[in-house]
Amino acid sequence: MKLQLSVLAAFLAGSASAVRPLIAKGGNFVNSAGDRFVIVGLAYQPGGASGYDPASGKDPLSDPDICLRDAAVMQRLGINTIRVYNVNPEVNHDMCMSIFNSVGIYVALDVNSPLAGDSIHRHEPESSYHEGYIKRIYSVVDAFRGYPNLLSFFAGNEVVNDALSASLVPPYIRAIHRDLKKYIAKHAPRTIPVGYSAADDPTRRPMWAYLSCGDDADSRTDFYGLNSYQWCGDSTWESSGYQGLVDTFKNTSVPLFFSEFGCNKIRPRPFGEIAALYGERMISSWSGGLVYEYSQEKSDYGIVQIDSNGDARLLKDFDNLQSQYNNINLNLIKTKSAATTTARHPKCEDTFILQGHSEKFNTSTTLPPNPATNLLEKGSGNTNVGKLVPVTQTKTPHKVFTSTGVQIDGIEIKMLKDDESNTPSGENTSSSTASSGSGGGSGDEKDATGGLRVSAVLVVGVAVVVGFWGLA
Template sequence: MAPMKTALFSLATLLLPSVVQAVQPIEVQGSEFINSVSGKRFQMIGVAYQPGGSSGFNPEAGTDPLSDANICRRDAALMQRLGVNTLRVYNLNPDVNHDECASIFNAAGIYMILDVNSPLPNQSLNRGAPWESYSSDYLARVFQVVENFKAFPNLLGFFSGNEVINEESVVEVPGYIRAVTRDLKDYIAKQADRPIPVGYSAADVRPMLPDTAAYLSCAIAEEASSKIDLFGLNSYSWCGDASFDSSGYDTLVADFNATTIPIFFSEYGCIEVKPRLFTEVAALYSDQMTGVFSGGLIYEYTQEENNYGLVEFNDNNTASLLGDYDTLQRQFAALDFTKIQSADASATALTPEPCSAELITGAAGNFSTNFTLPSRPSGVDDMINNGVPNAKTGRLVEVTETSVGETVYDSSGNPIQGLAVNVLADDQSNTPGSATGSSSGANPSQTGAAPRGGWMDSAVLIVGALTLLAALSV
């Protein structure tokens, strides 16, 4: 082949569609989340995502919230429109393929924080007898979840536990949570290509909340990997048109003011006053809180029996936006997102305190001060070193279909036209204020633009290159 033809052939090859990496991995630096490439601080603007509630996780049917690409495409488009950059999924089935859904959310610039446990027997720690549930079979399933998602750049992190520590939990529970965290992080260190943060999601239960955070985030020299990297708080104390002080947010900021790891709301959004106003959004991302908190996740995306939803799934495979969606969208759109992305050098340099009994206030009564952790069950070291057998390892795939096929109605009952996933450039995450579709009858200039970085742009470039190649070969 002639040199010119060879060069042009190489150019055409380079212009072929490639796997999109819309986001860059997030790192933990001190008490902040940091974009690993830009160095900007990452503030979580998110939603809890468990469509179908407990029935949405059905291992017998091979389904979970990230198993249906059509549903994920629709919800990714609606989350982009809402302004979301992070979702949380509680229950996942490691036996199904999640490549398309995870890749869709990645292309949309939306990160995932995932729970590794499930409500099924032997798939989570038993707070009443954790030594019985902490087994090699349990950890094998935990590691399978890691294998499913470790390759996705939009994986922000894992939760090793959710609300396991409460008034009914036995004193040994915190040590077992640290043990699971250790095992998860050791597996990731051996089997993943990058560090993936692991943390815990706590109930806002006082007076044990500060002790929970202190116990899990301090440093044990001989068990360094057992320290959590992030701490989520499920809090519903801001109801209606509350304030920073009346909601108790001032107390939370004071409680965690000395944190050495990122703290965020892993659930928030009280429904005691309806309709929800979401005025806590402005407070959460204000100067009063961003020095301590790294954003949060609204509970929850889909309307279930508990009536916390932003979007309702209808029986005829359509979906309807609820009034709360519109209100939350306006609150997110009003944020100064550039301002809250500025990293604080003093915060990123923080290091954890060594674990000691003095870190535990004792306000919760019989809270553990024992930092000697349970030994791993037999066979777990082999899985950590060699990988869990027969696991499905996920991979990023090309997102070629961006248009939403299912009908979605706005809160007034009008179908939304032009709803599609906007495939972001390789260094972007989603930000508030970017809509991808409009209601019928809206200004055409407000409808979703053609996705950037999708197959159409690549196709145009390829045709141009091949046309030039053909002309020069004559």
């Protein structure tokens, strides 16, 4: 039996699954019933990139009290996905992942870290692609492969971002896709999408074309994320460049989404791009995006201020983002499917990949061999294999304050039913009535016009989940 019995037992007996696993199929993320999933999410890295310290024994998903606080806030906001950049594969993430699962929130995870040896050097890829690096990324897979709310792995983030890196790195990014996907196929209980997060620069189109082309499904990307900050302040569709993005990536054969967005040149941010991203002109070809970012850091992109004592204070950006999310037409998301789920991948020809771009872009599909095939076969050696556990505490021990300074009474998560995932609830958390109720959840809810809001994602029962996870 492919699925480890311990993982299966924990999954069935430990805690209800509020979400069902997702796969990438054609231009969409879909669940086992074929329902489309669109990302409404946030980048999540409390402490910032510089705050990652493996020696501390902590990471953003290791402290249940912090995760409970933030899950309660995020559930009110209405998101369904978080992106986590830096994790320690040796620490336990069971409770945090189970908390986010219980409120219907998926996790998209970077396998790399900013520490030496944990990522590919964009100007010296050969020297950084070694057994130690492979052990790192395989260990991350092992630590998280047991969670049904793990949406995906990012094989890289903006590794190609200039002429030199474009001439050297692309084959290594495809090789990492191959290495991860083969390891997942051999050691994980289910298929887990693997993709790339790209810089919004002249390399964005050739990188998308290069990663999504060809018949080699192992090295081909499952999705393509773009870190884009084109829409600033009161930009419009015409002034933002969004039409150019739609034109650039039309007829995509893989899901597209913003792996980061949210220009902060104007504060507080009005987030007018939400209406565009989830509206008629983009929703048929884009699968949503992740706002940068949840916690306020030195870069000044946060929507929540975290105090030194662990209390949280919502910022005006939070209110504006929540208001924009509440106006999303969830029925439109559900019905406007992207490219056909049987989309064909173009051939990896220079005429398709480059299309007038610099010839310095490396289009070779002859990939470097895996430097640690022994680990591919026997495993990373990481015995810290995650699993869902019961979530028994719902109230956060930390205080949460609205943007007007009012403490929210009884801040807690709302445990969702087996067939629910999180969606915007229509509430205004910072309003005077915000202290009652916990918000979030899906199912049939009334929108502002009195009509029914239809959930973008349905959730499956245990029997279907077991079938989807590929039990023999």
